Amino acid sequence: MPNAILDPTGRAGVQAAAPPGLELAPRRPGLAGQRVGLMNNTKHNAELLLAEIGKLLVAEHRDASVTIAQTKPNFAAPAPADLVERYQRECDVVITGVGDCGSCSASAVADGIGFERAGLPAAVICSDAFAVTAGAMAAMQGAPDYQYLITPHPVAVLTPEQVRERAKQLLPKVVAMLTERADQ
Amino acid sequence: MTEAVLDPDAAQAAIEHCYEQGWSDGLPLVPATQPAVDRFLAAAGRSPDEVIGRLPQLDRTVTVRLAAINAVMAGCRPEYFPVVLAAWEALMRERATGGGGWQSTSGPAPLIVVNGPVRAELGFNAAGGAFGPGFRPNATVPRAIGLIVRNVYGIHPHELEQATQGLPGRWSICLAENEEESPWPPLAAELGLPAGVSAVTATLLRTCEFVDNRHTSSAEQLLGDFADTIGRSGAWIFEHALAGVVFCPEHAQLIAAAGYDRAQVRGWLAERCGRSTADLARAGKDGLDGRVRLPGDGEPGSRFQRVLPDADSKSLLIAVAGARNAGISMVVRLFADWSGTAVPVRENEESR
Numbered sequence: 001m002p003n004a005i006l007d008p009t010g011r012a013g014v015q016a017a018a019p020p021g022l023e024l025a026p027r028r029p030g031l032a033g034q035r036v037g038l039m040n041n042t043k044h045n046a047e048l049l050l051a052e053i054g055k056l057l058v059a060e061h062r063d064a065s066v067t068i069a070q071t072k073p074n075f076a077a078p079a080p081a082d083l084v085e086r087y088q089r090e091c092d093v094v095i096t097g098v099g100d101c102g103s104c105s106a107s108a109v110a111d112g113i114g115f116e117r118a119g120l121p122a123a124v125i126c127s128d129a130f131a132v133t134a135g136a137m138a139a140m141q142g143a144p145d146y147q148y149l150i151t152p153h154p155v156a157v158l159t160p161e162q163v164r165e166r167a168k169q170l171l172p173k174v175v176a177m178l179t180e181r182a183d184q
Numbered sequence: 185m186t187e188a189v190l191d192p193d194a195a196q197a198a199i200e201h202c203y204e205q206g207w208s209d210g211l212p213l214v215p216a217t218q219p220a221v222d223r224f225l226a227a228a229g230r231s232p233d234e235v236i237g238r239l240p241q242l243d244r245t246v247t248v249r250l251a252a253i254n255a256v257m258a259g260c261r262p263e264y265f266p267v268v269l270a271a272w273e274a275l276m277r278e279r280a281t282g283g284g285g286w287q288s289t290s291g292p293a294p295l296i297v298v299n300g301p302v303r304a305e306l307g308f309n310a311a312g313g314a315f316g317p318g319f320r321p322n323a324t325v326p327r328a329i330g331l332i333v334r335n336v337y338g339i340h341p342h343e344l345e346q347a348t349q350g351l352p353g354r355w356s357i358c359l360a361e362n363e364e365e366s367p368w369p370p371l372a373a374e375l376g377l378p379a380g381v382s383a384v385t386a387t388l389l390r391t392c393e394f395v396d397n398r399h400t401s402s403a404e405q406l407l408g409d410f411a412d413t414i415g416r417s418g419a420w421i422f423e424h425a426l427a428g429v430v431f432c433p434e435h436a437q438l439i440a441a442a443g444y445d446r447a448q449v450r451g452w453l454a455e456r457c458g459r460s461t462a463d464l465a466r467a468g469k470d471g472l473d474g475r476v477r478l479p480g481d482g483e484p485g486s487r488f489q490r491v492l493p494d495a496d497s498k499s500l501l502i503a504v505a506g507a508r509n510a511g512i513s514m515v516v517r518l519f520a521d522w523s524g525t526a527v528p529v530r531e532n533e534e535s536r
Binding site for chain 2 (some may be wrong): 008009137
């Protein structure tokens with residue numbers, strides 16, 4: 001009997017312990033009166049894009065307000081638990097991104113899934129060039145069908161005016177993602 | 185004594201099996217078996233369950249055992265395994281390897297530099313063709329690192345690995361320092377380890393680019409040629425950019441003969457590597473938003489901007505490798521900050 005060929009991944013038999021599937025946080029009836037959280041991941045133009053979307057949301061929805069806008073400490077890793085807890089306390093919905101690099105796209109999706117598990121409806125924005133890596137992370141997090149918002153690549157080189165245009169284009173999709181109108 | 189029967193058909197079937205599992209970096213793998221892994225573990229004398237790497241965002245953990253399986257597959261011999269572990273440890277000291285470095289669009293390559301007696305004991309090449317190929321330890325030690333990243337971290341190209349173009353030499357840049365023909369102390373000694381200790385230094389690179397200067401006997405003219413390559417704008421993203429130079433013996437000896445030690449080379453280059461604001465403006469990189477470069481606001485173009493942050497040893501890695509047959513050296517571009525440390529190679533004394 002020859003020797004067995006060893007598995008170099010350490011994952012043989014790990015499937016049984018895969019993370020549970022994802023149940024999305026309850027969507028909001030609408031965004032009127034909602035506290036909106038923004039979390040930018042340090043990527044160029046992410047802060048401006050999120051701020052613009054926040055501004056448009058507040059203008060279009062009565063009594064909505066942006067109550068927390070933070071920068072992730074490490075773009076490559078999911079937001080730490082204490083930061084997620086702050087969003088839980090200080091807002092009702094979260095918008096985050098922009099997934100615009102190898103590791104940050106994957107971790108943006110992990111953030112969205114983390115916010116959903118914490119009970120916060122989340123809209124994650126990724127550049128379309130990173131859909132595969134974002135999807136790979138979603139599968140790794142036990143949520144292969146996780147939906148996030150796609151915006152055309154590139155984002156980093158856009159002028160402020162072009163970023164504002166992107167925000168307008170994304171706005172209806174963000175609203176749909178966070179409210180009961182969403183096609184899940 | 186009976187000779188072992190070599191069965192090429194069985195070997196081919198086993199190699200194909202490894203491809204089918206998705207374990208390969210594209211080249212054939214040596215199938216790992218328990219007896220082979222046991223020999224590797226014995227050479228290192230480390231607990232197989234010892235955790236030597238973790239990537240929390242992917243929930244993956246590297247143990248000595250998994251590293252050994254991948255080192256077998258890379259084609260290492262058991263006695264190389266302590267060098268693989270030292271190289272891995274040196275890479276784990278890099279900030280980027282615990283963050284998004286392995287997933288980056290830059291597709292960075294480890295640079296592994298080996299010092300000390302282990303070079304000759306294991307047959308590492310320090311002379312001609314230092315950047316490879318042709319020598320088993322130089323080729324298989326970095327390949328083992330790549331297989332650990334692929335298989336244990338699960339970072340596969342086109343999926344969690346998002347390299348835009350990657351770079352030639354990823355998972356194959358491991359050079360031994362040519363201590364015998366270097367005018368300076370070994371790199372590991374410069375970084376604080378006792379002379380004569382076998383050690384590994386490592387960081388991540390974005391590329392290597394040659395400087396061919398067989399034109400001058402002036403150390404300053406020669407260093408000026410390096411300064412031009414180190415200062416180019418294309419490699420410059422943030423306020424500063426880090427680099428290194430792997431000098432060939434001829435260049436190192438010429439510079440040392442003019443009175444320069446490593447620190448003085450760094451000092452000379454730190455002052456002179458860079459571009460004028462006007463040069464950077466032509467590439468849209470003359471201004472700063474925090475630490476990131478962007479088109480500036482038209483400040484006077486004559487100001488000289490330095491690419492290296494300072495003359496600290498961490499800001500410019502200097503090693504010596506290659507043959508003594510031409511003035512051809514390599515500038516290396518660092519992906520992120522470098523720990524500026526060397527890791528001793530820990531062999532299992534009992535197994536030797």
